[in-house]
Amino acid sequence: MTAMEPLPQNELRDLYRELILDHARNPRHFGKLENASHQADGINPLCGDKLRLYLRVDKDERIAAAAFEGSGCAISVASASLLTETVAGISCAEAKDYSNDVIQLLVEDGSKELRPELHKLNALAGVREFPARVKCASLAWRALCSAIDNENSPISTEH
Numbered sequence: 001m002t003a004m005e006p007l008p009q010n011e012l013r014d015l016y017r018e019l020i021l022d023h024a025r026n027p028r029h030f031g032k033l034e035n036a037s038h039q040a041d042g043i044n045p046l047c048g049d050k051l052r053l054y055l056r057v058d059k060d061e062r063i064a065a066a067a068f069e070g071s072g073c074a075i076s077v078a079s080a081s082l083l084t085e086t087v088a089g090i091s092c093a094e095a096k097d098y099s100n101d102v103i104q105l106l107v108e109d110g111s112k113e114l115r116p117e118l119h120k121l122n123a124l125a126g127v128r129e130f131p132a133r134v135k136c137a138s139l140a141w142r143a144l145c146s147a148i149d150n151e152n153s154p155i156s157t158e159h
């Protein structure tokens with residue numbers, strides 16, 4: 001056994017890229033969710049990303065299941081896929097907090113640390129270098145808030 005060495009920055013970036021590509025190629029929880037109690041559409045006209053997010057929220061306001069369908073670029077699909085993994089089993093209030101944290105991570109300078117349970121989502125932070133991609137990565141998270149609030153109008157990154 002050797003002590004774990006911290007990964008050099010470029011290896012970490014490679015791992016993150018692998019994670020994004022893996023989720024883009026094999027999105028988790030992809031497809032319509034049966035018995036969904038909440039749903040929201042998100043569109044990003046600049047890139048052509050379109051997704052519909054489904055949630056099944058139980059009587060204790062806990063997200064029992066999440067799924068999505070739609071089409072878009074690798075970043076938007078990977079972000080939605082990571083989202084469905086992240087929010088299953090947590091409360092709606094927590095999910096909205098998580099969403100705010102991720103959106104902040106995407107738009108801010110990265111000084112903010114994500115809470116440990118969101119560590120995988122650091123993979124999305126790379127898009128900060130590509131401002132046009134921020135909307136791709138944040139789309140699903142904005143749709144999440146909309147679904148929880150049961151807003152009926154689709155979320156668009158452009159107003």
Ligand code: ZN
Pocket residue numbers: 044047048049072073074075076135136
């Ligand atoms: Zn996109």
